[in-house]
Amino acid sequence: MKKTENPENEGLLVRRIQNGTVIDHIASGEALNVVKILGITGTTQEALSIATNVPSGQMGKKDIVKLSNRELSKEEVDRIALISPKATINIIRNYKVCEKKGVEIPEMIEGLVRCPNPGCISNTNEPIRSRFLVTPKGLHCTYCDWVITKDLTSHII
Amino acid sequence: MPHALTYVQQRENGGDMTRHIISIGDFDRRQIDRLLDNAKRIDAQKYDKNALTGKILATLFFEPSTRTRMSFEAAMARFGGTSISVGSVEACSIAKGETLADTIRVVSGYADAIVIRHPKEGAARLAAQFASVPVINAGDGAGQHPSQTLLDLYTIRQSMKLDGINVALIGDLRYGRTAHSLASALSLYHVHLHTVSPKGLELPTSLHADLSEKGMEITEYDNIKDLISHVDVIYVTRIQRERFPDSASYFNVASSYRITPELLQDAKKQAIVLHPLPRVDEIDPRVDLLPHAKYFEQSKNGVPVRMAMLLQVLQ
Numbered sequence: 001m002k003k004t005e006n007p008e009n010e011g012l013l014v015r016r017i018q019n020g021t022v023i024d025h026i027a028s029g030e031a032l033n034v035v036k037i038l039g040i041t042g043t044t045q046e047a048l049s050i051a052t053n054v055p056s057g058q059m060g061k062k063d064i065v066k067l068s069n070r071e072l073s074k075e076e077v078d079r080i081a082l083i084s085p086k087a088t089i090n091i092i093r094n095y096k097v098c099e100k101k102g103v104e105i106p107e108m109i110e111g112l113v114r115c116p117n118p119g120c121i122s123n124t125n126e127p128i129r130s131r132f133l134v135t136p137k138g139l140h141c142t143y144c145d146w147v148i149t150k151d152l153t154s155h156i157i
Numbered sequence: 158m159p160h161a162l163t164y165v166q167q168r169e170n171g172g173d174m175t176r177h178i179i180s181i182g183d184f185d186r187r188q189i190d191r192l193l194d195n196a197k198r199i200d201a202q203k204y205d206k207n208a209l210t211g212k213i214l215a216t217l218f219f220e221p222s223t224r225t226r227m228s229f230e231a232a233m234a235r236f237g238g239t240s241i242s243v244g245s246v247e248a249c250s251i252a253k254g255e256t257l258a259d260t261i262r263v264v265s266g267y268a269d270a271i272v273i274r275h276p277k278e279g280a281a282r283l284a285a286q287f288a289s290v291p292v293i294n295a296g297d298g299a300g301q302h303p304s305q306t307l308l309d310l311y312t313i314r315q316s317m318k319l320d321g322i323n324v325a326l327i328g329d330l331r332y333g334r335t336a337h338s339l340a341s342a343l344s345l346y347h348v349h350l351h352t353v354s355p356k357g358l359e360l361p362t363s364l365h366a367d368l369s370e371k372g373m374e375i376t377e378y379d380n381i382k383d384l385i386s387h388v389d390v391i392y393v394t395r396i397q398r399e400r401f402p403d404s405a406s407y408f409n410v411a412s413s414y415r416i417t418p419e420l421l422q423d424a425k426k427q428a429i430v431l432h433p434l435p436r437v438d439e440i441d442p443r444v445d446l447l448p449h450a451k452y453f454e455q456s457k458n459g460v461p462v463r464m465a466m467l468l469q470v471l472q
Contacts, residue, residue, distance in 0.1 A: 121277040121283050124277060125256060126256050126257055128258070
């Protein structure tokens with residue numbers, strides 16, 4: 001990678017990717033949760049780079065996640081909005097940014113979060129996925145009406 | 158923001174909102190009033206006694222029930238319809254490990270409507286998702302029990318207008334689903350709520366906040382004597398023994414929330430006492446003889462109200 005003249009920019013923290021997705025402007029400290037939301041584990045195939053607490057003009061500090069050889073779908077992208085609504089998505093093809101988009105908070109999320117109510121029917125062996133409406137107060141379970149108001153990431157399945 | 162179920166049902170049923178009755182929160186005031194008006198007509202014997210002839214109602218009760226189940230079956234019979242049931246839970250396929258979703262799909266093929274009671278919250282919504290016939294929720298765990306709320310409202314309306322009245326909720330307000338649903342429904346009628354409950358069994362904070370947000374005035378009291386003279390309706394719920402570490406502390410608390418003729422001497426003349434039943438120690442049997450006592454009337458009202466509900470989903 002070519003180094004720049006400006007010592008502040010010298011040596012990018014993570015390598016540029018040829019093809020894939022760069023998730024930028026993630027709220028500082030949320031990168032690992034973004035990875036969790038996307039279902040990326042040590043056993044999945046993507047090459048993954050994470051930068052945390054990177055200085056940012058807009059945000060003070062931000063996190064960045066780079067995924068090689070995977071373009072995120074709109075549903076996946078919008079899930080990120082739940083924990084980091086200012087995140088931006090850059091789709092990279094042959095080292096160039098081909099698409100740049102923001103994230104939109106989805107109206108409903110299915111199969112992402114487990115209902116914390118142990119008495120909820122969604123926590124049984126029924127053939128359903130958990131389903132939450134995204135409301136200003138939090139995530140509203142459409143089965144038992146439980147509302148998750150905080151610590152969303154701890155409920156991710 | 159639409160209610161969760163309203164939203165889901167609109168998506169799944171193409172906007173057909175009359176199919177299922179799952180939660181009182183799915184009703185707006187106009188819909189409640191219309192259903193109660195229909196129940197009143199039915200109560201006055203102004204109905205077609207063959208309105209549901211040839212229709213079959215399946216009652217799926219995965220938890221014990223006396224009043225709810227019998228009154229639904231009575232309601233169906235009054236319209237000339239038939240009821241079928243699974244008998245005991247031990248005898249049904251759920252005991253063999255079948256999912257509720259499969260049971261519902263199968264029973265949908267046998268009946269024109271399903272009434273369900275289940276220990277899990279949200280079970281009725283799941284049933285509505287998989288049923289090809291209308292589903293009525295007859296209680297899902299600590300969740301919803303809309304027919305009880307509708308008959309509570311109906312009973313109050315027999316004695317007074319719902320608008321702007323003062324209603325006391327007494328007893329276990331934390332776990333009591335009937336109290337929660339009634340409080341939510343009353344918020345549509347600008348009712349002033351007065352609550353008194355043992356420590357730790359107060360109205361859940363989230364529900365309190367929701368009701369306040371809807372503009373409901375809520376006053377909390379430490380002592381039942383302090384509110385008795387202010388209210389038009391005294392709604393009593395059972396305080397369950399298992400909420401207390403030992404019998405002595407239960408009796409100690411329960412006795413201070415007991416409705417007695419002596420207590421009611423300070424009540425308004427037209428005030429009514431309601432209880433979803435079964436009662437244990439909450440209401441002195443001597444109260445039964447007073448004009449305030451409306452709980453047996455309330456129980457009886459389960460039939461016309463449930464008839465109106467059946468008519469709504471089956472016609």
